[in-house]
Amino acid sequence: MASELVRIPARRGKATRLKRGQTIKIINTHGSQVVDTWAFVDGLMTEFMSMEHSRATHLKMVPAVGDALVTNKRRKILTLIDDRSSGVHDTLIAACDNERYGLLGCTEYHDNCTDNLAAALAELGLRPPETPSPLNLFMNIPWTSAGRLSFEEPKTKPGDYVVLRAEIDTVVAMSACPQDILPINGKSRQPTEAHFQVSDG
């Protein structure tokens, strides 16, 4: 049974608990919004989804349908069970933070995914032990054979989504990335809301 559709406001974060076997559908509502996504073992926040451990397991830069993302203790935490998008996501780039926007020229505080993670978890009475490298859903960071990277517009359309299944009781946090200086959220550089929905597997 699917629960209500939950809004992740533009430039903000939101977190939810998933019981083992439950799924979460994360929706690119307006078609060009990156959603930074983290997962922590419920009750053991120091164990979390790790991009560097997952890449070593899948031997892929980006997970594909059927791949389980693993924790920093090599346990399966979330499996990508459906991907109704271009399949272009990112595992290479850190969550943005206020320092990042300072380096991009901002002279005042800028909303950022690092603070959104902390705020989203705080709503559940939790604190992140740090900011793990996120699964950046819908984020388009192409690489060249020479290893050059670039920040590009998403290859998504309104309503695109992915579905992830919890392999263990998990806290999932998401941030509708507030990046409005680079075109990572589309050439209009206008961050938008996104949505998610939890279902009973």
Next chain:
Amino acid sequence: MASELVRIPARRGKATRLKRGQTIKIINTHGSQVVDTWAFVDGLMTEFMSMEHSRATHLKMVPAVGDALVTNKRRKILTLIDDRSSGVHDTLIAACDNERYGLLGCTEYHDNCTDNLAAALAELGLRPPETPSPLNLFMNIPWTSAGRLSFEEPKTKPGDYVVLRAEIDTVVAMSACPQDILPINGKSRQPTEAHFQVSDG
């Protein structure tokens, strides 16, 4: 002035302090040894060299001469000032750990870079706040245009080295990776010692 040549024993870790401006030369003594490398801000262990923040800064998969690696707070910590190797290093793969060897079929404890980091820091009276994703010097993880990764033999020869300069007072830790199941330390699968040398810039 260069200090003594310090040995990193095969399958073990070693750490050293660097004052800002000092350099460390890390040597692939026998020619096919991966050296997992970490850097922590001296006196503030929760701020450390971060591969995901560095990739976002350089826009490169692997740092090249002249690139400064940055911390999880976006501060420059180590600059790659010389690279007398093939230039093939890795920033994508987590440090090995006992869990990893279990998944590779080991039924007993296996030496690993995660425990080597902790042991190396313990010799200086320090503890890692976690195991950051390392700069895997001399490690050959090629990628394809489709994003497939593989563990391959190093592209190095005896005596190859890199030199890193501290941009801030830093604790550098290194592990001569004990991986002997995959050919990441050469096709003989025989981990060896490596060496390092600190100099006054």
